[in-house]
Amino acid sequence: MSVPAALATPLSEDRLAALARVTDGLDAHALWWLSGYAAGLASRGAVPAAVAPTGAAEPMPGARLTVVYGSQTGNAKRVAERLAAQGEAAGLAVRLLRADAYPLRELKDERALCLVISTQGDGDPPDDARGFVEFLSGKRAPELKQLRYAVLGLGDSSYPQFCAAGRKLDERLAELGATRLLARADADLDIDSVAAPWLEQALAKAKEALKPAAPLATVTPLRPLPAAPAHGREAPFAAELLLNQRITGRGSAKDIRHIELSLEGSGLHYEPGDALGVWPANPPALVQAVLEALRLDGGAMVEHGGEALPLRQWLGEKRELTRLARPFVARHAAHARSDELNRLLAPDRQADLARLLGEAQVLDLLLRHPAAWSAEELVAALRPLTPRLYSIASSRKHVGDEAHLTVAHLEYVNAHGRRWGAASHLLAASAEGARLRVYVEPNERFRLPADGGRDVIMIGPGTGVAPFRGFVQERAAVGARGRNWLLFGNPHFRTDFLYQVEWQQALKDGRLHRLDLAFSRDQAHKVYVQDRLRDRGRELFDWLEDGAHLYVCGDAARMAKDVHAALREIVAAHGGKSAEDAEGYLNALQQQGRYARDVY
Structure with a gap:
């Protein structure tokens, strides 16, 4: 290991050389261990001359439980962290790794492995698990006859490929000779109803598989665990709404809002690339319409899961009404005795079902196929309301204790009346001074390069x-020397150029070095960002070859796939590569942390 001369250090040259010898050849896990140990020593303010911690040495692979997660929005990470914490509390040696940090060469030596993985898009693994899944799926994957494993898949049953990533991993590990600790479980958006019993069973099976000949050693932590933040997903902060401003012009088909929220006094911190979780509430008019459609009393008390609340409060604050899910369609088909809905649930009608789930809300289903529901049955059948994640559109170094969002307000009229998105409507309809329940969702996969000299x-x-x-705010605040290139697209220049004045000023000030625009409806033929990429292919490839970091944010279903295809074409054309090698080039960028996507 070499230390750049420009890096400020309190160590002498001799000590730097000694440090290089100690760390030479260590893998990522060992380096993290070493950094934690050093942090623990620093926190105590003293460094002993010789160190021999008992019970804290890295266990052999056969004596530990490895927990690996692939997470797009943080849910799989949270579940994996719970499993790891429970395992450690039970006296197991546990290591927790994000899938892209897992040392693949160690897989052949693993004895107990638990995988928690989400599914996105059309059955795809999350970005941080792509390399892991490709390795397991390929010819280089080793025989795993020594491995005992368990898989928990997370997904959304509204999509046809529900938990497909978890299912494929589970089947592939079995093909490689591994033995299941327990059967795979697939969790819908109501994650805990499936995850909690799976965690309990997985831990029990892992303890049995790893049962040592001698009593487990007591493990002394090398450093105190960081205190949990006061506010998080289950304990959100009531943030004051400072600004709610529409930033699309008159005549635009889109209502895009710039939202500013105060985090003062919350203790919440975020980095560029993180998301803000917003706990929504269903519009009162929608709740009332559901009550009227089912002729139910909103004041009736309903007990469910140990909690008793008026039905109106269940529907307004606790249950999903704006997102229709397959399980509810199935339950309603039984209530309505609807042959039409039952046919829609058949395996060969997945495309039609997906269309219904994408276009209709709960109220639409109730109106199209009338049926009687009791208040208790309805609360039990509807999915729990879940927070919505929005990419944070600000840098704390620039805005202080605030978080800014860019929110598309979902509001439309269909054959049955007006419909809204739960969180976007709450944000758009709230007046300045209102309080909204929020928390920070870190996104370690979507970070600016540590080297400010890199282009982005x-x-x-x-x-x-x-x-x-x-x-751009962050790079300006820290004085990053690298260039910034933005490619932005929307339907119309005149009405849909989001943050136009800011970007133009950034160009003028030198905070933004290049801006390419694609307004798809301003000419006879449609032009998208992927078309601009192809137009600028030579320059883009040169930037990548010079070490630039590449970021993509937005729609996963179409845009991200089209952009990836364009990038592959650019690398093939300007790098003289085959399509397969171009894909490998992009995969390598992703593994290096130089190609990151925040797609939804």
Whole structure:
């Protein structure tokens, strides 16, 4: 290991050389261990001459439980952290790794492995697990006859490929000779109803599989665990709304809001690339319409899961009404005795079901297929209301104790009346001074380069531009020397150029070095950001070859796939590579942390 001369250090040359000898050849896990140990020594203010911690040495792979997660929005990470914490509390040696940090060469030696993985898009693994999944799926994957494993898949049953990533991993590990500790479980958005019993069973099976011949050693932590923040997903902060401003022009088909929230006194911190979780509430008019459609009393007390609340409060604050899910369609088909709905649930009608789930809300289903529900049955059948994540559009170094968001307000009229998105409507309809329940969702996969001299390429059409506003603010605040290139697209220049004045000023000030625009409806043929990428292919490839970091934010279903295809074409054309090698080039960038996506 070499230490750059420009890096300030309190160590002498002799000590730097000794440090280089100690760390030479250590893998990522060992380096993290070493950094934690050093932090623990620093916190005590003294460093002993010789160190021989008992019970704290890295266990052999056969004596530990490895927990690996692949997470797009943080849910899989939270579940994996719970499993790791419970394992440690039970006396197991546990290591917890994000999938892209897992040393693949060690897989052949693993004895107990638990995988928690989400599914995104059309059955795809999260970005941080792509390399892990590709390795397991490929010819280089070793036989794993010694491995005992368990898989928990997380997903959304509204999508046809529900928990497909977890299912594929589970089947592939079995093909490689591994033995299941317990059957795979698939969790819908109501994660805990499936995850909690799976965690309990997985831990019990892991303890049995790892049962040592002698009593487990007592493990002394090398450093105190960081205190949990006062506010998080289950204990959100009531943030004051400082500004709610529409930033699309008159005549635009889109209602995009710039939202500013105060985090003063919350203790919440975020980095550019993180998201803000917003706990929504269903619009009162929608709640009332559901009550009227089912002829139910909103004041009736309903007990569910040990909690008793009026039905109106359940529907307004605790249950999903704006997102329709397959399990509820199935339950309603039984209540309504609907042959039409039952046919829609058949395996060969997945596309039609997906269309219904994407276009209709709970109220639409109730009106199209009338049926009787009791208040208790309805609360039990509806999915729990979940927070919505929005990419943070600001840098704390620039805005202080605030978090800015760029929010597309979902509001439309269908054959049955007006419909809204739960969180976007809450944000858009709230007046300045209102309090909104929020928390920070870290996104370690979407970080600016540590080296401020690196160039960055940011591709963010529509509200996908949000994190890049924070990126540019951050880079200016820290005096980063690297260049910033933004590619932005939307339907019309005149009405949909989000943050136009800010970007133009950033160009003038030198905070933004290049801006390419794609307004798809301003000419006879549609032009998208992927078309601009192809137009600028030579320059883009040169930036990448010079070490630039590449970021994509926005729609996963179409935009992100089209952009990835364009990038592959650019690398093939300007790098003289085959399509397969170009894909490998992009995969390598991703593994190096130089190609990051925040897609939804």
